[in-house]
Amino acid sequence: MKNLNGHITDFLNYYNKLDGDPGYAVMLNGPWGSGKTWFVKKYLESFEGAGGKCLYVSLYGVQSIADIESEFFRQLHPLLSSKAMKLTGKLLTGVLKTSFRFDYDGDDSADGSISSQVTSIDISQYLEKPGGFMLVFDDLERAVLDKVSLLGYINHFVEFQGCKVIVVGNEKEIEPSGNYLNIKEKLIGKTFLVSADFGAAFDEFVDRLSDSAKDFCLKNREMIFDYYERSGFNNLRHLRQILSDFSRLYEVLPDESSKKDGLLENILKFFLVLGMESRHGTLTQDEMKSLDSGVPSLLPGSKEEKESPFDELQKKYAGIGAYDMLLDGGMWADIIYNGKIERAALEESLRKSFYFIDERTPDWEVLWKYRDLSDPVFTDLLNKVSQKFNDRYYKDPLVLKHVVGLLTELSNIGLYSESVEAISDIARECVDNIAEEGGLLGRMDCSFPEQEYGGQLGFHGLDLDAFQDFSSYLANKYEEVTRLSYPSQAKGVVELLFSDISKFYGFMVPSNHGDQRYAEIPILKYVDPGYFADCLISISPVNRRVVCYAVLERCKRSSSFSVIKEEKDWLVSVVSILKEKSHENSGTLLGVQLKQYVDDFLVVAVESL
Structure with a gap:
């Protein structure tokens, strides 16, 4: 130079x-x-x-x-x-x-x-x-x-x-x-x-690194210079700091990393980009943490309307893509901004990357990165995945969604011979089969048709109508299956009155913590009012008060959830039954207690709906 x-x-x-x-x-x-x-x-x-x-x-x-x-x-x-x-x-x-x-x-x-x-x-x-x-x-x-x-x-x-x-x-x-x-x-x-004379300064900078990091950086001198120039900052002070920090990260990478072709180069490439942009003040810590949400916009079929921080980076540094991140945005922010390296988490993330794919990695997951495959490998994987898809092999709804997205996209760009319509027909049939076998119960991760991620991978085909229709079908089927399961789930809710009153309260009342699985679901309307009243009377006075208070807080805090208003008729019936029970037990402590529960809690709950 x-x-x-x-x-x-x-x-x-x-x-x-x-x-x-x-x-x-x-x-x-x-x-x-x-x-x-x-x-x-x-x-x-x-x-x-x-x-x-x-x-x-x-x-x-x-x-x-x-x-x-x-x-x-x-x-x-x-x-x-x-x-x-x-x-x-x-x-x-x-x-x-x-x-x-x-x-x-x-x-x-x-x-x-x-x-x-x-x-x-x-x-x-x-x-x-x-x-x-x-x-x-x-x-x-x-x-x-x-x-x-x-x-x-x-x-x-x-x-x-x-x-x-x-x-x-x-x-x-x-x-x-x-x-x-x-x-x-x-x-x-x-x-x-x-x-800013990169050529004159670089050798001295890397000479201060550990021997292994020094050798690696010298080997990748041209790449480092390329990204240094693309940044446009011409800041040698920053480069020296970045290389020093990279040396520290390099020393804690898994030993197998050096045997994975391209992995270390990708880490260095991304480290340079994030290091230069953060030090120059053009990429904040919060923006770095959010890079995950920007990745799908770089995947085929993204429908991002507003450019994400990742979009901006890719414009400036052509050649970096979704696959280069390897670590999530939060982990990168910890490393770049806070100097925090958690070796176990780092190793776990890298081992989940494409570079550590082995015979145990599912075929569809290898195919997910089809753009980096050779034609023979791609053809072999596509045949295996499409055959399993046609055989209705995939039982996990999110895996199925990934496969449908892949095949739909490949069909759309002419790399898969089946039509989009044929793929959609089989996909819907697979969803129906999964639903019949109970595979959708509790799968809230299937309830959002607009979601862009499934696990750690972004969905392919996000902007294709056929994939969007499938995502909506899957979400609607989940809602349908979930609604049909409410009566049986309601029985389990009532059983909590006897087994775990604290869990009953947690399930029913909206809060900022804990499992609030029914906070926005009108599950109580599926319980017979008379049966509920009988169960309430049969538990201890202390627990009765907790249950009635939970119902009151549920109605008050859930007033913004219109769906909870569906429980109003049910609650009115419960109030009526308990008033009768109170009258039947007049002159007894139980009668007085029931009247107090009705007046102090349940009537107020009805009025808040």
Whole structure:
């Protein structure tokens, strides 16, 4: 790869070899993360290796000239500036009252000055070094100190001490006031824009990784560069962090991962994309968590109207797709944002991926990723799946839905010879058979025709009318079977009055926790009112109160569920029967109790419907 900043290196070499005072400083400009600091430090390594001397200071957070001078003193006199040589928090060196004056406009009159308490520093001994001497001021834009005063201070070294100086900063983050521009023009003789030089930085970045991660990244250097360029961010600082984080993930991947062709490359590819987008602020943690819901929009037959975060990523990074995620959005967010890696969950997710398919993986699940199959393998799998489908083999309703989606889509694009109508006929027959065998009971995952996922896989054919019709048929059949089962389920509800009164309450009353399976189902209308009243009377007084209170809370909290209003006639009948029972038992404690239950709970419940 071309050395993008080679011309800057050449000029700095020329600058440092100038005899006498150059009379100006060199500025290295560039956006945050472009590698300015990395570049200048690499240059200084070479410079010092050739016998040169330098003082380097980061201006990040610097509030006063004294802060800079303290750092210079530390570098010039490491022993004197050590903790052992400090007394009551003050350096043993003296302090000079110094005033720097500077001329903005070149008319030989002072236009400003800086007065500060600075440590006494003598750098003259370094100016005649054979290899040269250089001062470097990094992070100009991050200094708290006024930029005009700061440049005036730097100008002192150039103009009065004859130093060679490099100033590093991002000028886009510096307000270009008149005074700043004037003194910059006087001080800076040459400005270079530092380019993010991937080729020069990459080898050093990966050299810091573990041996195995280093070898893998070097092997995939071109792919890393490709995705780095596609991001458009040109941020080497981010790339270094991402590669470091990837090394940590790489070390905990299952040992078999290296034997699965393409798996590690897919993980690296997705790690790069999510790492760069998150660090640049274009993909939030919540958006990353939601990537799962965006995946179906990338699958064949999606009907997404609004582009999901995943859609945006795929537009920018052509070549990533639903299959590359391997981990769900929540797990990726934990890894990228929180540095949290749960090895067991990570291994479980990877083992469920296509890369770990073996002889135990169902044929339809292998066919689900048909776009990555060879023609012979595809043909063999399609024959096996279609034969099982024609034999009405599939008894799990969600598996059947996946198979129907696959075959419908393949028929639609001309890869399966059966017509969509023939597929639909067999599919409906399979649903009827499953329903007759009781396979739909309790399968709420079949009740939503618009759902896009079945298990961890998205359905194929989502935008095809035939598949949508089938999904609606399956959901309607589920509703039908469920309604027909209510009378028998209602008997089980009444049995809870005797076996588990707490479960009865939990089933019947809407809440934010627990199993509320009948909270939105008018199950009580399938119970004979007289039988319910008799059961209520036969349990303990404490449990009677719980049951009546549950009925009241059910009616009050379920007022927004119109379906519960179907129980109103049933409840009115129960109230009537209990009033008769109370009258029959007048003069007894039971009679008083029944009247209280009716008046305090059940009548109020009826009124709330």
